[in-house]
Amino acid sequence: MKYVIIIPDGCADEPIEALGGRTPLQAAHLPALDRLASQGSLALANNTPAHLPAGSEVANLCLLGYDPDVYFTGRAPLEAAAQGITLGEHDWAVRCNLVTIEDQTMVDFTADHISSEEGAELLRAAQAELLAKAAAAGDVMASRFEFVPGVSYRNLLIYRGDASTPAPFSSDTRSQAPHDLTDLSVANDFPRGPGSEWLVRLMSESEELFASHPVNQKRIAEGKRPATHLWLWGLGGAPQLPSFHQRYGINGAMITAVDLLRGIAALVGWPRIEVAGATGYLDTDYEAKGRAAVEALEQYDVVCVHIEAPDEASHEGRHDEKIKALQSIDKSIVAPLCEALAKHGDYRILVTPDHPTFCSTKKHTHGMVPLLMAGTGIDADSQTSYDEITAEASGRRFDHGWDLMDAFIKL
Missing domain, CATH: 3.40.720.10 (Alkaline Phosphatase, subunit A)
Structure with missing residues (x-):
């Protein structure tokens, strides 16, 4: 058969x-x-x-x-498996979209279908400027996060934990899929619950970082929408x-x-x-x-x-x-x-x-x-x-x- x-x-x-x-x-x-x-x-x-x-x-x-x-357990762990990423008992995966938000409205959850190469460059900047600097300043948890480039706007954020420093998230952490917010206000749809302060912080700080990034300057010059923010959602532990x-x-x-x-x-x-x-x-x-x-x-x-x-x-x-x-x-x-x-x-x-x-x-x-x-x-x-x-x-x-x-x- x-x-x-x-x-x-x-x-x-x-x-x-x-x-x-x-x-x-x-x-x-x-x-x-x-x-x-x-x-x-x-x-x-x-x-x-x-x-x-x-x-x-x-x-x-x-x-x-x-x-x-x-x-x-969540969407992101399924996508981590696609990239051959093994999640341990204390690890979590978070889906990371590159999106276009204007006046707190989700204009484009794909950032105008940004290329994988452009996306990877923006994530390298986020790793260096948002996470590496925080880790260098003594933030222990910041050193456990890693951005992983994927395809186009679809990327991941991985948290590597252990028994002494488990992930701050839980099944009560809530997030919203950006593709369900198209043309809608995002003001009340940022992550909530355990560990959400980490996600909201990265999402908010990405706006300033990306605004002057050469990738976005080039996209704007070419008449394309910029990737204005990281949008973090769909998190979960190992299935x-x-x-x-x-x-x-x-x-x-x-x-x-x-x-x-x-x-x-x-x-x-x-x-x-x-x-x-x-x-x-x-x-x-x-x-x-x-x-x-x-x-x-x-x-x-x-x-x-x-x-x-x-x-x-x-x-x-x-x-x-x-x-x-x-x-x-x-x-x-x-x-x-x-x-x-x-x-x-x-x-x-x-x-x-x-x-x-x-x-x-x-x-x-x-x-x-x-x-x-x-x-x-x-x-x-x-x-x-x-x-x-x-x-x-x-x-x-x-x-x-x-x-x-x-x-x-x-x-």
Whole structure:
């Protein structure tokens, strides 16, 4: 049996007036997905429990069969795993965005998609000016923090503790995802709770440091938005996840351009297949991802393809780009994988977003997402298209999203 999981991140949405009251999934031309819908079964799943963040970190753990109340410690530890960073018992990881804030409004949570090279230069300045100087002045805890550059605006801050100097944070430390603050005031959304004074201090001091930094001066001269602040959030200690093979007895592989998914893959024991041209944005190479997934079927029992583009379009409030992304996924990923699976004998395919992301609000939200399962042993229902409305009409629900993988693999 071959299994394929396709995750069009954040593709679930609400009806949009400009689309005649349709959702982007309804408005898009998706022949491959509609064909699968007529052959398979639709349902709804809730991957974002109300008491946890409505983000990809919780939702993708759920989607892959892991109860977040048992396994979730925070977003940043998952991304640390993607970079091969091992967290010890007293260590914590903090997600570090480079953002653009103007007049206390989150103008851009990506700092205009700042390059990885520019981001690394700003983090080196933060390490030297904000942390190294404090450590040299005798601040013991400052010496235990380290900024770790990642991809573009997505970076990390690591705290290395021990029994004598554990991390100042706890599960009661609260932070806010910057992508949920787009166009909103940030005045009341700085971190709170144990250890938050450290995070707020670094975030506040970064403003003055970055204002005169050559990276930002150059970006402004080129007509780009500067990275005005560090935004620290999503912190947590080391997670402990049983491998996917331990749970289901089969091996898988992950195709993604996003560190969060790379990290989850690493923690569940899946190798990550890196695809040239995969960007995690609207300009990603859909065809290259599709080809890589088809090739991976020769080696792995489960091939998971994650595509960030629909989510990015939603964060920018661009329903037209969201539709284009969905149509590219249908043509360049779903269609070739369906053709390839038919040559492998028994197979099952699952298509589902992790969480809804509404174009109207530009942020993730709690709620059900539509899913589609087709293949060997899966009876067809009466639905003939894949979208939020037809999935709801199916009458089938997974109120706990982590139950979905059992149904998909074991059925």
